[in-house]
Amino acid sequence: MKKLKIADGIHMLTMNVDDILFEGMWEIANGVTLNSYIVQGDKTAIIDGVIGWDGVPETLYKNLEEIGVEPKNINYLIVNHMEPDHSGWISNFRKIKEDFTIICTDKAAKMVASFYGEDNIRIVKEGDTLDLGKGKVLSFHPVPNVHWPDTMYTYERDTKTLFSCDMFGAFGRMGDHCFDDDLTPEEVDFFEFEGIRYYSNVMTTFTPSLRKAIEKAKTLEINIIAPGHGPVYRKNPQKIIDDYTRFSRYAEGAGKNEVAILWGSMYGMTAKAVDYVEGILKREGVKYNKIEMPQESDSEMVATVFKSAGVIIAAPTYEYKLFPPVAAALNELGRKRITGKLAFRFGSYGWSGGAEKELNEIMERNKMNWDFIESVEFEGAPKEEDLIKIEARVLELIKKMREKVLEP
Ligand SMILES: Cc1cc2nc3c(=O)[nH]c(=O)nc-3n(C[C@H](O)[C@H](O)[C@H](O)COP(=O)(O)O)c2cc1C
Ligand SMILES: [Fe+2]
Ligand SMILES: [Fe+2]
Structure with a gap:
């Protein structure tokens, strides 16, 4: 003392x-x-x-x-x-x-x-x-x-x-x-x-x-x-x-000139696309923080997403829904009433998908009003054409982010 x-x-x-x-x-x-x-x-x-x-x-x-x-x-x-x-x-x-x-x-x-x-x-x-x-x-x-x-x-x-x-x-x-x-x-x-x-x-x-x-x-x-x-x-x-x-x-969607990558992957398929996205962000000189769930603490996860003007959600389908640790993270952000974030999601699935549906349900239920760029879902490993789509949407996010940036 x-x-x-x-x-x-x-x-x-x-x-x-x-x-x-x-x-x-x-x-x-x-x-x-x-x-x-x-x-x-x-x-x-x-x-x-x-x-x-x-x-x-x-x-x-x-x-x-x-x-x-x-x-x-x-x-x-x-x-x-x-x-x-x-x-x-x-x-x-x-x-x-x-x-x-x-x-x-x-x-x-x-x-x-x-x-x-x-x-x-x-x-x-x-x-x-x-x-x-x-x-x-x-x-x-x-x-x-x-x-x-x-x-x-x-x-x-x-x-x-x-x-x-x-x-x-x-x-x-x-x-x-x-x-x-x-x-x-x-x-x-x-x-x-x-x-x-x-x-x-x-x-x-x-x-x-x-x-x-x-x-x-x-x-x-x-x-x-x-x-x-x-x-x-x-x-x-x-x-x-x-x-x-x-x-x-x-709390209402503004943020620092940074991207939070909120992600999780079971067998590395979604992770391959995360690596690719990191390359794009580096090339474009955009600051980013990776939050891997469930390894990261909720405290760090909430703080990092909260302060970012752009959010990239990368998570696969699990039992017809969104990969649970990422779904739990988004639910926590919803409970905290963190609204209006600019976001983009991509992720892998095996046969049916379902992650996207749950993502939308979480947003609706918590009235989060996040502004989403169209998601990219791919079967198994990301192919060249998937990565091309992901790149275009990450660039769109970077462009749109400028409207959300609020620095000291
Ligand atoms: C426990 C488990 C549950 C799964 N449930 C589904 C499912 O309901 N629908 C589907 O399309 N794929 C399902 N899959 C397949 C995964 O989405 C697929 O393997 C994907 O490539 C995983 O991406 P990741 O390596 O990034 O985790 C499941 C896989 C596992 C291991
Ligand atoms: Fe206190
Ligand atoms: Fe208190």
């Missing part, structure tokens, strides 16, 4: 977590941070007491003491979001202190009671404030369905700091650099992709609500954005606001 001073009277405690499936399902290759914030006036508040979730409150208490906070003197627990990655500390804290007040929205209050059995709760609404003394005044701003219905921003007026919880967060463990102005160019790129991974894996289903939260952030004068996961933005908080605005468009 690391402690950092964000501003006078405001500290961050942050911990890297590596060995979990996030939300019980996402295999996050580069880990995640859990960030807590402590604001000290005459009274002390802790925002998103995440740490202790793993049962090590002692480490937390020691760290608090090192920044001059006696854990027993914490007056307020501010729960921006009830998901246990942000609130897991409540039960541990209860063991050492009797009288503290939890501050949260009405929707969170119901959950605080049902998850932790707590009832000393002050429910806050848009614009309510809490004066901690010594000039530190917090205000509260609900941003419903930024992940869960209960979520809110907490804003500190004196330092103009937005504690944004899941909003503006990123996956990826932090080393020594936790502020945007400390990050090396490589770390900036790392956190951009980890931001995309986070947005696409966890947040993208709620894109309409995230857009409202972006608008709400714009109504506040912000010097610092301090999220619940990932780096703190103090030099250029506008960057992460702009990034999230762009990600919200990726």
Whole structure:
């Protein structure tokens, strides 16, 4: 666990977590941070007491003491979001202190009671404030369905700091650099992709609500954005606001100038055509990423397709349907409501085909509204004439992709 001073009277405690499936399902290759914030006036508040979730409150208490906070003197627990990655500390804290007040929205209050059995709760609404003394005044701003219905921003007026919880967060463990102005160019790129991974894996289903939260952030004068996961933005908080605005468009079909090849093959027939397509993309100077299912994690698959302006789906027929690992991947993208992607599919079959039918069913059922270039299906190994067709359609995809490209 690391402690950092964000501003006078405001500290961050942050911990890297590596060995979990996030939300019980996402295999996050580069880990995640859990960030807590402590604001000290005459009274002390802790925002998103995440740490202790793993049962090590002692480490937390020691760290608090090192920044001059006696854990027993914490007056307020501010729960921006009830998901246990942000609130897991409540039960541990209860063991050492009797009288503290939890501050949260009405929707969170119901959950605080049902998850932790707590009832000393002050429910806050848009614009309510809490004066901690010594000039530190917090205000509260609900941003419903930024992940869960209960979520809110907490804003500190004196330092103009937005504690944004899941909003503006990123996956990826932090080393020594936790502020945007400390990050090396490589770390900036790392956190951009980890931001995309986070947005696409966890947040993208709620894109309409995230857009409202972006608008709400714009109504506040912000010097610092301090999220619940990932780096703190103090030099250029506008960057992460702009990034999230762009990600919200990726959710609806825009993307980087890149192609995602989402593919799977049982005996290498479809794979032969994938090799051929790679040759075309290289020749045309188009950046691409190959995602082979089921070998690749869903986390990487969703993030890669999400950020790409063009998608090539390569998969054969299996038991009269689409090769199941690729069908499962597309279903996952549908559940995440990743819509409007420009796509092209090809694949091998043995006798009857059937993959194409299921592909269309997945698109329909999930209302994905992807824009497809006509598919190419071939019997057995791809023949010269199949490859010629595939090449023409890949070139068509590359041309049409330009309309979808949205770069920083
Ligand atoms: C388990 C299994 C199920 C299959 N089911 C079908 C099918 O229902 N209809 C069909 O036309 N071909 C079917 N095939 C044949 C494959 O589509 C064919 O072998 C194709 O070339 C596989 O491409 P791949 O080598 O890229 O996996 C099946 C093959 C396997 C191994
Ligand atoms: Fe969350
Ligand atoms: Fe979270």
